[in-house]
Amino acid sequence: MTINVLADDWIQVARSEEVGPGEITESEIEGIELVVWRSQNGKPCIMEARCPHQWSHLGSEGTVVGEEIVCLSHFWQFTQDGKGWKENLAGRRDRKGDIKVYECQESGGAVWARLPG
Template sequence: MGGPGPGWIRLCDADILPGTTVEATLADEDLVVWRTAGGVPCVMDARCPHQWTHLAFEGVVDGEELLCLTHFWRFTTDGAGWKENADGRRDRKGDIGVRGCLEMDGTIWTRQPESQPDPSPDRSSDRSAGG
């Protein structure tokens, strides 16, 4: 079967079990592919923004979040980073880059690094009301 369309690239097989991580590389960029406990696939920059720990090797899935084992920073599927302090409060920390991804035909697809959102439509031929 074909891919999801222009701008998408095959990243890896979708046989990643819930709660696990896999390393991937795209255009010399290290990525971590993981699946939440609920089964949602996620693609993120592989390095924790705190001290560059590689999350495919030193990260674990904890429910719906990815946990860095070096200093226990956590990342949500949208890349928001936080850490629980001694009082149990969630303190916001550095966010991590997230790539759009989708699962189709047994494959995890992500956006090509050079692909940009669709440009605005060309309105040069539009006619204005008094024109």
């Protein structure tokens, strides 16, 4: 993928067409593995690729369910603000570890992340 800079500290992490509703694609910034995913309602999100539970890569082990990304290894799920949850069979949602989310915007047919630091 070609890396373009939008302005100052924004960097392109995916083309919009690469990540439709409910889809996940992989990217990276400065060696940090990322996933770029879009909720079923169309909102993009950029987060670290590795699940904080046991380090599964959400690009290969993740799936989008509604407005969350779910790690299929042990079914932790993450909202677009990075909060981690797990839902038991009775429907109770318990807090789990959080995952880092990068500031995100979509412009000019691409998804952009604000560079850390």
